[in-house]
Amino acid sequence: xxxxxxxxxxxxxxxxxxxxxxxxxxxxxxxxxxxxxxxxxxxxxxxxxxxxxxxxxxxxxxxxxxxxxxxxxxxxxxxxxxxxxxxxxxxxxxxxxxxxxxxxxxxxxxxxxxxxxxxxxxxxxxxxxxxxxxxxxxxxxxxxxxxxxxxxxxxxxxxxxxxxxxxxxxxxxxxxxxxxxxxxxxxxxxxxxxxxxxxxxx
Amino acid sequence: xxxxxxxxxxxxxxxxxxxxxxxxxxxxxxxxxxxxxxxxxxxxxxxxxxxxxxxxxxxxxxxxxxxxxxxxxxxxxxxxxxxxxxxxxxxxxxxxxxxxxxxxxxxxxxxxxxxxxxxxxxxxxxx
Numbered sequence: 011x012x013x014x015x016x017x018x019x020x021x022x023x024x025x026x027x028x029x030x031x032x033x034x035x036x037x038x039x040x041x042x043x044x045x046x047x048x049x050x051x052x053x054x055x056x057x058x059x060x061x062x063x064x065x066x067x068x069x070x071x072x073x074x075x076x077x078x079x080x081x082x083x084x085x086x087x088x089x090x091x092x093x094x095x096x097x098x099x100x101x102x103x104x105x106x107x108x109x110x111x112x113x114x115x116x117x118x119x120x121x122x123x124x125x126x127x128x129x130x131x132x133x134x135x136x137x138x139x140x141x142x143x144x145x146x147x148x149x150x151x152x153x154x155x156x157x158x159x160x161x162x163x164x165x166x167x168x169x170x171x172x173x174x175x176x177x178x179x180x181x182x183x184x185x186x187x188x189x190x191x192x193x194x195x196x197x198x199x200x201x202x203x204x205x206x207x208x209x210x211x212x
Numbered sequence: 213x214x215x216x217x218x219x220x221x222x223x224x225x226x227x228x229x230x231x232x233x234x235x236x237x238x239x240x241x242x243x244x245x246x247x248x249x250x251x252x253x254x255x256x257x258x259x260x261x262x263x264x265x266x267x268x269x270x271x272x273x274x275x276x277x278x279x280x281x282x283x284x285x286x287x288x289x290x291x292x293x294x295x296x297x298x299x300x301x302x303x304x305x306x307x308x309x310x311x312x313x314x315x316x317x318x319x320x321x322x323x324x325x326x327x328x329x330x331x332x333x334x335x336x337x338x339x
Contacts, residue, residue: 057277058274058277058278062274062278063277063278063281064278064281064282064285066288066289067289080278081275081278082250082254082275083250084243084246084247084250086243087247094291094293094295094296095289095290095291095292095293095296096286096290096295096296097286097287097288097289097290098282098286098289099282099286099288099289101278101282106220107223111223119255119258126251126254126255126258127254127255127257127258127271127273127275128254128257128258128273128274128275129251129254129275130275130278131275131276131278131279133279133282133283135279143221144221145220145221145222145223146222146223147216147222147223147224147225148219148222151216151217151219152217152219152221152222153217153219
């Protein structure tokens with residue numbers, strides 16, 4: 011193991027082997043048991059520290075103030091989701107408004123998302139992007155829109171059902187052939203007189 | 213438009229919002245100023261990083277990291293309550309048994325009809 015660090019000439023070192031050896035050594039000296047011993051007990055130092063990641067529901071006012079600061083919000087504005095075990099923790103409850111509602115003329119840091127850097131994201135942010143759910147004011151009241159859409163669909167469904175029940179098409183009859191139902195063309199005897207077929211009545 | 217009614221997916225337009233015209237006390241103005249100060253600070257941080265000529269890496273957004281972490285780890289704060297157990301049962305357990313039962317009975321009925329010779333195979337799409 012040590013020799014690989016002091017190698018001067020160009021000898022290829024199998025880094026996977028090095029890593030595996032170190033992991034096996036840590037495992038044998040490790041204090042954990044079971045699955046937790048197999049997984050690494052420490053996180054990488056890159057990325058956010060534990061106190062700037064979301065945590066459990068804040069119970070004391072100090073915890074609330076710390077959480078508000080963590081999420082870059084004012085303490086008065088910060089409101090966590092109610093603590094009913096649904097997995098939100100201390101994540102803030104932001105107004106349910108889509109990104110389409112935001113000012114299109116303001117200089118956002120990310121113009122397509124209409125969001126600034128560092129701004130707390132809504133829990134359902136990926137639902138409220140401009141390609142998806144839109145909560146902006148509707149030009150016609152919602153009830154009117156519902157009535158028009160479902161009224162039209164219901165009417166069309168009803169009419170199609172009625173059309174299935176009572177079909178209406180041009181009157182049809184079996185095809186009528188001349189020359190006594192094509193007696194000669196169908197391979198009948200020329201000498202034998204075919205039976206008279208009458209398709210009309212005068 | 214004065215009788216505009218809100219809906220869950222249709223908010224009130226800003227020009228019809230009474231808060232724009234009536235609730236303009238000094239406390240609210242101060243609150244708006246404080247929010248603006250927070251926003252300006254974040255903007256400043258972002259612009260410093262953006263225009264830094266020595267920057268070679270991507271600008272990391274801690275709010276995005278927090279959002280991803282929160283969405284990926286709900287079970288750390290999960291607690292079995294009446295509501296969560298009911299939802300879990302309704303979406304996870306009931307469809308399993310219900311769909312099995314529905315498909316099984318439908319297929320068995322069709323098999324009986326085929327064996328008895330009563331199955332009517334129509335070309336129509338609508339039935």
